[in-house]
Amino acid sequence: MAHRHLRRIVLGLSPLALLLLVWHVATVAGAYSSVLLPAPAAVWLIFVDSWPDLLRHTGTSLVRVLLGVGLAFVTAVPLGLLIGRFRPVEETFDWTIQIFRCLPGIALIPLAILFFGIGDRPAVILIWFSAFWPLIITTIFGVKNVERTLFKVSRAALASNLMVFTDVIFPSALPSILTGLRLATGAGWLTLVSAEMIAVKSGLGYMIMYAQVMFRADQVVAGIILIGAVGLFFDQSIQLLRARLCRWQDGLVIQ
Amino acid sequence: MHLSVSDVSKTYDQRGSHVLALDHVSLDVAFGEFVCLLGDSGCGKSTLLQIIAGLEPASQGGILIDGRELVGCHPDTTVVFQEHGLFPWMTVLRNIEFNLKARGMAAAKRHEIAARLVETVGLAGFEKKYPHELSGGMRQRVGIARALATSPKLLLMDEPFGALDAQTRSAMQAELLRLWAAHRSAVVFVTHSIEEAVFLADRIVVMTPRPGRIGRIIDVDLPRPRDPTSEAFVHHVKIALETLHTPRALLAPS
Structure with missing residues (x-):
């Protein structure tokens, strides 16, 4: 077990280490001026010197994305469960979903600013919008894949509609919902950083834009690294959550 | 009846x-x-x-x-389904409890009944297993235990x-006759x-x-x-x- 963990870490970090090496060599060789391409060491200094600022911006971004994705979860999952279960509800919403899910959240930034001004509100609403569609689609998919026999078992057991949702449909669809959550956090995070570049005056996106204006390439790169790191963190957390909640799938599916 | x-x-x-x-x-x-x-x-x-x-x-x-x-x-009336129809995310015990839960029985009472049935169908020690961890015959024992839980x-x-x-x-057939003799229905x-x-x-x-x-x-x-x-x-x-x-x-x- 320890051996496998070690292997995972070594293999997982090796492309990143290679990238770091290429980056370092490029700066030493002087491929670009250091104003455009800062050395890894220079970026490291940003982390050392201005970590309180970085932490503050990262924290702001994190809160927004958690709020937006959380909001998407509590709205998309219940609606998705209903759509997947009841045909008329699906017939009502299907076309609307297919239209709206094709709109990139970023395209709605101008509208969001017009309606909600500058600040947290447009950012959170845009994240909610981006996270909503992957979640609702995977939820519907999850419900539709519930084994038909299990509905018969429930009916023969005289289970209430509510119990069918809580004890049959939801747990059965949970792996699919968590896949949706993974996609949703990715989409939300992507939208957030873009939104912060335009619609807000704080957060990692804003920090990067501001650093660009100030010709601080080292800060730009530090911001990019943080965005990537948070993305990885989200993904791993949801994977962990899935491993915990869907233990019954161990050995059933390849994870 | x-x-x-x-x-x-x-x-x-x-x-x-x-x-x-x-x-x-x-x-x-x-x-x-x-x-x-x-x-x-x-x-x-x-x-x-x-x-x-x-x-x-x-x-x-x-x-x-x-x-x-x-x-x-x-x-x-209860039904034992072809291919057992067990809930893959529920343990053996929770599967057996399902019909009782659907009838609104309190948790403690249904644990008790399910635990007794696990013994009856010869699955003691497998209470916490998931269906896919069991053999085909064991799964169907769970299906039968679930059906018997409500004393149909x-x-x-x-x-x-x-x-x-x-x-x-043939082992399951003999087992079924034994259960049927005990739980007349x-x-x-x-x-x-x-x-x-x-x-x-x-x-x-x-x-x-x-x-x-x-x-x-x-x-x-x-x-x-x-x-x-x-x-x-x-x-x-x-x-x-x-x-x-x-x-x-x-x-x-x-």
């Missing part, structure tokens, strides 16, 4: 054409009786079971339980041992295996396909446990075999 299948017909719409799955089927099952529905695929035996369970409506006729028309599923008066079984290997299958058991039907049933309802009808009802008056190699046993198998393979016109009207 008395089950009465009263002149039931069932038609399906299949790509625009009507398919007659059951054609005026009538049958009575008394409490404590073990009845097998025997027939080749397409004879409507599973459909009939679904209708008795209240999971499918009859197109014509109806089901009477103690003289009352069945609407939906009956609380005294009518137990409906839809080819429950169809997916099992021959050895496990009426059993309607669907199978396409003649030997299984003769081994288990008090009466064998032989069904013939296209459209599904009752060909003949064979009384099996052999003492249990039955010996599949005995002359009487083989004789009953022969009768069933003949019925299955005789053109309908030659059969006495049922």
Whole structure:
């Protein structure tokens, strides 16, 4: 077990280490001026010197994305469960979903600013919008894949509609919902950083834009690294959550 | 409890054409009786079971339980499904508790009943396992335990041992008879295996396909446990075999 963990870490970090090496060599060789391409060491200094600022911006971004994705979860999952279960509800919403899910959240930034001004509100609403569609689609998919026999078992057991949702449909669809959550956090995070570049005056996106204006390439790169790191963190957390909640799938599916 | 299948017909719409799955089927099952529905695929035996369970409506006729028309599923009836129908995300114990939970029984009480049933079906030590961690025979034991949890008066079984290997299958048949002797109830058991039907049933309802009808009802008056190699046993198998393979016109009207 320890051996496998070690292997995972070594293999997982090796492309990143290679990238770091290429980056370092490029700066030493002087491929670009250091104003455009800062050395890894220079970026490291940003982390050392201005970590309180970085932490503050990262924290702001994190809160927004958690709020937006959380909001998407509590709205998309219940609606998705209903759509997947009841045909008329699906017939009502299907076309609307297919239209709206094709709109990139970023395209709605101008509208969001017009309606909600500058600040947290447009950012959170845009994240909610981006996270909503992957979640609702995977939820519907999850419900539709519930084994038909299990509905018969429930009916023969005289289970209430509510119990069918809580004890049959939801747990059965949970792996699919968590896949949706993974996609949703990715989409939300992507939208957030873009939104912060335009619609807000704080957060990692804003920090990067501001650093660009100030010709601080080292800060730009530090911001990019943080965005990537948070993305990885989200993904791993949801994977962990899935491993915990869907233990019954161990050995059933390849994870 | 008395089950009465009263002149039931069932038609399906299949790509625009009507398919007659059951054609005026009538049958009575008394409490404590073990009845097998025997027939080749397409004879409507599973459909009939679904209708008795209240999971499918009859197109014509109806089901009477103690003289009352069945609407939906009956609380005294439980079903053991083909391929077990267990919830893959529930442990053995929680699967067995499901029917009790659906009836609103308090958690402590249903744990107690489920724990006792785990012992009864010989799965002690496997309470916390998930269905996919069990063998086929063990899964079906869980399915049977779940069905017995509510102390049903009518137990409906839809080819429950169809997916099992021959050895496990005969072990499960003996096990089922033991449980049936302990938890007396009426059993309607669907199978396409003649030997299984003769081994288990008090009466064998032989069904013939296209459209599904009752060909003949064979009384099996052999003492249990039955010996599949005995002359009487083989004789009953022969009768069933003949019925299955005789053109309908030659059969006495049922």
